[in-house]
Amino acid sequence: MNGLALNDAMLLGWALALPALATLAILRLDRWPNIREAVTLIASVLLFAVVMALTTRVLAGARPELHLASVAPGLTLALKIDPLGMLFAAVAATLWIVNSLYSIGYMRGNEEPRQTIFYACFAIAIFATMGLAFSGNLFTLFVFYEILSLSTYPLVTHKQTPAAMRAGRVYLLTLIGASMVLLLPAIVWTGLVAGTLDFRTGGILSGKLGDGALALLFALFVFGAAKAAVMPLHRWLPAAMVAPTPVSALLHAVAVVKAGVFTILKIAVSVFGIETLQTSGASEWLVYVAGFTIIAASVVALHADDLKRRLAYSTIGQLSYIVLAAALASPVAVIGAALHIAAHAVSKITLFFAAGSVYTAEHVTKISQMDGIGRRMPWTMGAFAIGALSMIGLPPTAGFLGKWFILDAATGAANWFAVSVIVVSTVLNAAYFLPILTRAFLRPANGPRQEAPLPMVIALTVTAAGTVLLFIFPSVPFRLASMIVGG
């Protein structure tokens, strides 16, 4: 038994060490791009294997822990896996492989400069994501949260054009600013009130604060984790669209925004505890803020002609589904939220891959220029169609699952505002995704058949297949999600 525990901790250590070592190797391989890319791919495959091994352990009931450093009494840098973090890490590690594959095609296809630093920062971002997902307390979570913000800044500003630098400024100032001004005080406050920063199922705050104070503290957390892009702290996300497409995929699917909603969900479950949230009503206000974000973002997306901008606002809306679920604070809602993290990740990465693929092959960025493009790039736009269906929440795609549970939770709580938000936003989602599909497939093509580079096509086909497979075989994410709420 002892040997197994050691083994678990070692695996956990490797989940962080692999991307860290990959970063060092990538930085030294500036002159050998082929070996450099091989390092990225090998590291991502190894990380996937490690994370899968950890997943089986967690499903078997193990909760691996790893103590990294004692900072001060009661303040440790420590990792501890729980099912929610496991789910997030599994999604990120899986998508890192396809994203790397896609990056190689995209970066070479578009002859992007500064590729070494690009792959290095990418690996650091994965390192930070693993640390964040596995963090055992709020202090550790905060440290990795900030590393993630810092490591993605060079990626957002990769093109180094004035527009990219402006976007990077908005990006970093919003994310870091909110975390310093709101998230950090919230963490200190929690520590003072609860006497600990450790995550525990059922929370650490029950009975420690009045209802009003709880609501305020929850607000500090929700807006402090600006990566979740809850309005009004959402502008950094559309601004960051200037980055290369693999970076958008990283931001929207693999790591960044997921880190935001993961943080909120984790705090709802393991700091407040869903029962405390439920009985105190500390999250009731958030139903309305998240609902507003969902509808407003969908309306903006409806009017956006730039494809990536439309996708960005779609992300803002989809993220707030997860926030809405956290606000509903019931076991069913949490399951829905966790499933939606996985579903949105795999679908949105498909959509961005397709957008980048269209850009690489045709240099098309506007929806109005996409007439007949589905006939010329059937694989790309076929994948896009699957991703779009998943965004709307139609079976047989993964997006249906999470949405179904969240809707179930909303009706279960008789929260008719939340129910109507979900219904209206589904209609809006259809209204801004379906015209793209009709334009791409029904209008006549104005050129020969021409797909994007092969690695990109492979990547987006894989993720599109994943979007469908996740619907058909949801057992692993579903079991992890049920374990979060003790099922």
Place this chain on the structure above:
Amino acid sequence: MIATHLPVLLILAPLLGAVLAALSRNGFAAWLIALVASALTATFSLALLWRVQAEGVISYRLGGWAPELGIEYRIDAVNAFIVVLIGIVAFLTMIFARRSVLAPERIAWFYTMMLLCVAGLLGISVTGDAFNAFVFLEISSLSTYTLIALGRDRRALVAAYQYLIVGTIGATFYVIGVGLLYLITGTLNLGLIVERLGAIESSRALIVAEAFIVVGIGLKLALFPLHAWLPNAYAYAPSSAAVLLASTATKVAIYLLARFLFTVFGGHVDVGQVPLGSILIGLSLAAMFIPSAAAVFQNDIKRVLAFSSLGQIGYITLGLALANPTGLTGGLLHLFNHALMKGAAFMAIGAIVLRTGTAKLDELSGIGRTMPWTAGALTVAGLALIGVPGTSGFVSKYYLILGSMEAGLGWLAILIVASSLIAVLYVGRIVEVIWFREPALAAREASEAPGELLLPMLILAGVTIYFGLDAEWPAGLASAAAQALLGVAR
């Protein structure tokens, strides 16, 4: 042999180095002497710490004379901690000081003064004699006035003069206080003063002595509202002198204040009735908010850092005022951490001034693109000034918050967090300009700082992060020092 004489060797190394540097008259030779002397000092300080940890309090009789007649150097967990800080920072500063931009005939004098200043600061720290502390205080102060006056800008002269006046008043107040203590107890040895105070009935003279000493040292450590001299002194002094002053000078004054507050006056009942703790909390809070807010509106980065220092001193004195083990540990740890982070910050701005000739924020747009390491060090130091988790500044503030809770002052914890938000503003402003603005002329023409500037700067920035993640060593030292201070009168 060497081991027994460590306390005096610690002072002799920089003192003799100063003499040699003055005689050498050659800039490079003087620098080499200063480097060797400070390396020796750093080694001795570490050896001394090691001895204190192994053997406990060390009492060293200068010239073999017993305390009543002679001078005693007395080193315990408190000053061993301070001495190590000075030794290491002084050594790193000397590496950095290689590129001081001064007229050639002045360079040797510059290193002489730097060494004298270090000798004076170390002397204040190790001595167990109230008057001897005054002598060393004057050695460090006089050399500091000279150092500031060596600044390139003519305003340096005004700044030096301003500090000369204030510093002299402070030293005079201190010596008046010591004189009163001598009248009461008939001795200058701190240990004997403490012993004899116990036997003294209520004495108004004692309260007056305390008032003079606290105000006198308060001037030296720039305790709010006695701080007006500091921003100009830091802003116009030569860069490497600013590093030394910002990281060590005020810290030693704080040490002296702690020594008097806890060891000398702490045990005496009458003095306890003066609500010094509450007064000090009030002044610390004022320092944490008012000068920090002023820092937000400065354009010269050196002045931003100087005003920030005033605020950070407030956190340290807050730790002293809390006077419980956790709070005092926090204060002393912040003293240590702040010395390192502010050293890194002043080194970074020194390197920027060397490469661009300006420290004005509006002229330094985009400097991060041409001097990424330097700007990175400045950013790390800035994050530590805010108290971001993962940097040392968070750990010390965390102890302070715990200490406030222990003292039953929850509102203080809130104010500590609130005041940190001001640091977000002034650090955020710098970070925004140096990284996110289009490079201005100064930035386009600059190149990365030379290696001898980068090395000590990056070491300090590196330990600022390291001690934010693994604070066992500095926190252990600070907590041992806090316990020694609170262990009531010896």
